[in-house]
Amino acid sequence: MFDLVMPPQHLRTIKLTDGHEITATETELLDPQRTVYRLQIAPDPDRDKLPTTATSVIVKQQKDEWGDEFENEETAYHRLEKLQGEVIPYFYSRGYFNGRPALILSDVDGTSLKDLAVNNIETCEDLLKALLEEAFSKLSEYGAIYRDQKLDNFLLCYDQECGKSKVMVVDLEQVEFPQKVRPWHRQINQEGARSLIEDFRYRRNPGRKSPPLQLWVSGGTVGVPWSAS
Structure with a gap:
């Protein structure tokens, strides 16, 4: 050990x-x-x-x-x-x-979405969702399916060269590159931004109703909503 x-x-x-x-x-x-x-x-x-x-x-x-x-x-x-x-x-x-x-x-100069939420740092959710969608879209372009969708694996950064914000993705241990990309594979990345924003909102306001969690089953259909209770 x-x-x-x-x-x-x-x-x-x-x-x-x-x-x-x-x-x-x-x-x-x-x-x-x-x-x-x-x-x-x-x-x-x-x-x-x-x-x-x-x-x-x-x-x-x-x-x-x-x-x-x-x-x-x-x-x-x-x-x-x-x-x-x-x-x-x-x-x-x-x-x-x-x-x-x-x-x-x-070393990435950024703040995790978990820290943004827990510390209630002012953040434009619409912009954050758009940046997440852009990051997932680029992963999809290269056939990468990102399964480890947790707030602390996504960092909000400011790109000095481009003069704009972006989301950086870390922890690639569970990234998959399926030889044949099926519709349910695409759905994992496509739903990533939405589900992360739901979790982000819940972390900022723990008193609100817990959002359903998507369970992605390998080789099966798109996740079935499951509420943590």
């Missing part, structure tokens, strides 16, 4: 698969329930896999008994390479951190 405690100073080194090593100046565990860290690193003009000016990266370690999901996530990043930096983080490299296989990703 791997330990989720903060690694000591001498274990703050990312070992890349090509043999290079990067040592973090600071390490932050982003969620006590997950093996995801933000590492502060010094700029290095001699770096190859990472941008030479990068000052932070996200390191996502393989979870216990999640070997298949870990491999699936790396595959998803490669297959969605053209969406990196636009809809999903940049994938820099694979390596090891604190003795565990890890993916090294770009």
Whole structure:
């Protein structure tokens, strides 16, 4: 069983698969329930896999008994390479951190929809829904079905280059690329924005009636509404 405690100073080194090593100046565990860290690193003009000016990266370690999901996530990043930096983080490299296989990703400057909702941060829901629809549409263009539709897997960001907001999608462990896309596959992405906005509204106002949850059954029909009670 791997330990989720903060690694000591001498274990703050990312070992890349090509043999290079990067040592973090600071390490932050982003969620006590997950093996995801933000590492502060010094700029290095001699770096190859990472941008030479990068000052932070996200390191996502393989979870216990999640070997298949870990491999699936790396595959998803490669297959969605053209969406990196636009809809999903940049994938820099694979390596090891604190003795565990890890993916090294770009640090996304954004706020999760869960945090926006729970902290009641003023947000235009119509714009947010449109941005979610755009993100799901781009995933669909590349044949990717995104199943892990939770508020904390979607970040609202401001794109400095384009001068507008966008939604970035993280946690690709459960992304699927069906060889034959059936109508119920498409429905998962098409309904994603609507169901997330419903959850967003509920989180902002927990006293309102709980929205029905869609249960997506592999190889079956479109989800049957189910109310958590």
